[in-house]
Amino acid sequence: MTRTLLRLLTTALLAIAAQPALATEWLDCTSFDFNQRIQLLAGGVDFHQFSAATLYVNGADWSTSPEAQPGQLLDIGQAFWDGKTLLVDLIDPAAQSVLAELRVFATSEGADDVKGGVLRVPGTGAWVVVCTGP
């Protein structure tokens, strides 16, 4: 009995150890003139969870981690990504207001996987964006 339990426990531990750490990759959306850019660090199953973000608009930088990516502090307010529709609102934590809205559709055909949509920064502007990754 004890040997059986020990064998089962060993098997379970080996199975857990064999699981790869869930990878993360950046989703990168830029305007056609490259003057506006929003990046989201995607992870989790199917890269549907975002853990960090950076925003670059007309020469100004924001980041969820200014110590790693310099810029003013921002938060990910809300996000939704199901592989076809991406909705992200970035928040200015100081003002508790929406700093940027990202709305993107994704589609694929043959070898083409594309993501395109719009980025809006209230009070500043709005741009068509093209995204790559992950």
Added chain:
Amino acid sequence: MLRASFIALALAGLASPANATEWVNCTEPSGAASFDFLAGGVDVLSIAAITISVGDKVWASDVANGPGDPVELGQSFAGNGMILVDAVHQGVLVAELRLWQTPGADLPIYGGTLAIPGFGAWSVSCSGP
């Protein structure tokens, strides 16, 4: 009396503006593919014509807008910042347009994707009303 009624009705008809329509032109930045639709409607989106192109291949719902293989509007929806259009022919999907709309400085801006089965998919930017 009856004649006066007919005249009043005719004048009312002339005074009512025909629902205005304008073309929305969506293209991939290099021009590899495009999806244009003639949009009208008052409270909801109404599409009167569609023209689609990829390379040398062209589809047109109305020959008045140029030559092309036949295509019809399958379904469309505009609302909550989205414009969704499926173009079909004999029930088969020809092209799928998915756009986000947001206020720009002067005019709304539109960005999203265009997929044409058997040909490819592209990010697109649109100009229009």
